[in-house]
Amino acid sequence: MDRGKSDDHIVKAALALAVRAPSVRNSQPWRWRIGDRCVHLYSDPTRATDSDQRDLVLSCGAALHHLRIALAARGWSAVVRRLPDPAQPDHLASIELVRHRPTPYDVALSDAITRRRTDRRHFSSCPVPPGYLGLVTERAAVLGAIVRHATDWPRDRLVQTMSAGAQRHAGNPDHRPEPTDETSEPDFAELLVLGTASDDRLARLCAGEALSAVLLTATNIGLATCLLTEPLELPALRHRGRVGVLDGGYPQAVIRIGWAPTGAEPLPATPRRAIEDVLDPFDATEATVY
Structure with a gap:
């Protein structure tokens, strides 16, 4: 970027948290990609886990919010243009940096990034x-998403949906299940359904940003979480969640949230790719929209 080497160092440090x-x-x-004026986020279709790239865009949205929080804590506000170029559907966002005075909220959520873990253990009854x-x-809600707390019969319906999804996927030899044993019996965890008013690529990107905000906020106040x-992933099951829990909204993720088991050991960090492996050389001819 054209703001100097020190600022490039800040951007790369923020990217290390984003990933x-x-x-x-x-x-x-x-x-x-780090350009002259912006940082650019692209999806990598070769790493998609679903045919319609729903999960891919959701995941990238979470990384985008992580980057925004990491930058804000370091004195830069992110002015984001989402899906800036219709001709490049993999170009999900351009992020321009503007000087910013960090707030306690920025610092707290940035600190939560390195402490957040996906906790698949049985949660406490507290x-x-x-x-x-x-x-x-x-x-x-600030990021345009809907979150519903599933209780009583909506919770029962959601648990049934989760169980049905696991059973249907079990018969598919090409399906790689999520490494969690909580999909059918979520123990004492509260269940949150995160959804959006529409179901296009932009909505899924924003859902990922909102997901990041939920997980980091929960971590900051001491709660454990697990994304499901x-x-x-199956249209029929998404429809069941839409009608049974969100009253017409489009479900994008289910979040287990609660207290980690009493006296449980801290979870290790899940390995991530090195920043050098996900940072491409910038080519001005490939990202000219700001």
Whole structure:
């Protein structure tokens, strides 16, 4: 970028945090380019885990929000243009940097990036305060997403949907299941369904950003989380979740949220690709839209 070597160092440090974002089946389907004026986010179709790239775009959206938070904590606000070039569908966002005074919120969420883990263990029976669930819902709403807390019969319907998804995928030899044993019996975890008003590529990207906000907020206040998308990979099951939980919204992810088991050891970090492996040389002819 044209702001100097020190700023390039800040951008690369922020990217190193961005790639800590959760991704479906740890696919890490993103690529980045640092241009003269912007940082560019591209999807990597070779790492897609589903034919319609739903999970790919959701995962990239989470990385985009991680980058925005990491930059904000380091004194740069991100002005984002999503899907800036219709001729390049893999070009998901261009991010222009503007000087910014970090807020306590920015710093807290940035610090949560390295502490967040996908926790597939059985959660504690200690209830989650309603105010905590309200906070993560508000953070998602700011980014254009809907979050519904599934309780009573909607929860039962959702658990049935998750179980049905696992059973259907079990008969598909080409399907690689998520490494979790909580899809059919979510123990004491609260279940949140994150959705959007529409279901196009832009909506899925924004859903990923909202997902990141939910997970980092939960981490910051001490809650454990686990992202689930497998129950929503089949159209019939997505429709069941749409009618039964979101009242017409489009479900994009299910989140288990609660307290980690009492006395449990901290979870290790899941390996990520080195930043050099996801950072492409910038070619001005390939990304001229800002």
